[in-house]
Amino acid sequence: MNSSPTYESAVAAVRQPRPNVGAKPDYRELIRLGSLAASSHNTQPWKFAVSGGSIRIIPDFSRRCPVVDPKDAHLFKSLGCAAENIVHAAAAQGLRAEVDFDDEERAVVVRLIPDPTCGETALARAIPSRQCTKARYDGSALDREDLATLDRAGTGEGVRVILLTDDDHKRAVTEFVNRGNKDQLSDPAWRDELFSWIRSNDRESLETGDGLSGRTSGQPSVPTWLARLLLPVLVRPKSQMKTDAASIRSSAGVAVFVAKDDDAAAWVDAGRCYERFALQATALGVSNAFINQPIEVPAVRPEFERWLGLKDEHAQLMIRFGTGPQMPFSVRRPLDDVIVSTEPNS
């Protein structure tokens, strides 16, 4: 019998719901659900430490992306995404979570307090099936009630979400995204960094447990040697611009997460708001995928923020959303690789 995992079995194993049978908090289970969060290039730039009834989410700077993310803003947003998953997973275990940013350690601290009023919610149930759906959507609009629910989910302390649903706005966003694409895809350093996180076949995905699997965006699996030859030819500004224009046109709308501040604590809060929006969207059957180019490219961001009418706020993340197909899920690293310390019995 061949016991090596396949892509499907590896993805299913990490997403399998595990009921909490004991009376004690199951910190390992909370970390598993935290690590199912979105992260930039699926770098999973986190380590988790359990102590004194808290889970600390520590940045793993060995997984940074210095070209696309020189200030580590996306890295801290990714930590915020993981924290938000833990908040909802904890409620399902009867734990209220309080989230703080520890400036000295630059870590996110999730304090967990037993609270009999907490329980499982639709957002907690959505954690294993949330994904960034990198495909065309069906072009249908969302009703007003769902838009209002998503708006509430994406709003937090110092963070609000701007929803753009009319065609003129979507066209203008496409222009900004494509200016970003042109800049990024013409930069050899940016391309090298992106290619280093692309996993072209199942073996690469299973070996690393991270990165951008072609499967998640509907690309065929190709041998590593062939991918090295094909990627530089196929990933070009023109083809990406065409794909992104069609993807945005197929979406019900675009959401921009904006924050009052532009520092590590604000990045964590923006990540939390995005992840909460994404969990709520999943619960409503709504798909989403990032289109961050105008925020990532310094030459485009100020003009994009002016177009949004921002004065004392900063654009942090942008996504498109709508009704789309479910795509293959992305892989995760083994839990033992991301847990750095646990309390006895946890």
Ligand SMILES: Cc1cc2nc3c(=O)[nH]c(=O)nc-3n(C[C@H](O)[C@H](O)[C@H](O)COP(=O)(O)O)c2cc1C
């Ligand atoms: C801060 C942040 C920035 C991201 N930026 C992009 C992006 O610019 N383009 C993109 O296609 N996906 C982007 N992603 C999505 C990741 O690629 C995705 O979360 C990761 O591959 C894991 O897949 P999953 O979210 O489906 O589990 C971003 C995610 C985060 C948290």
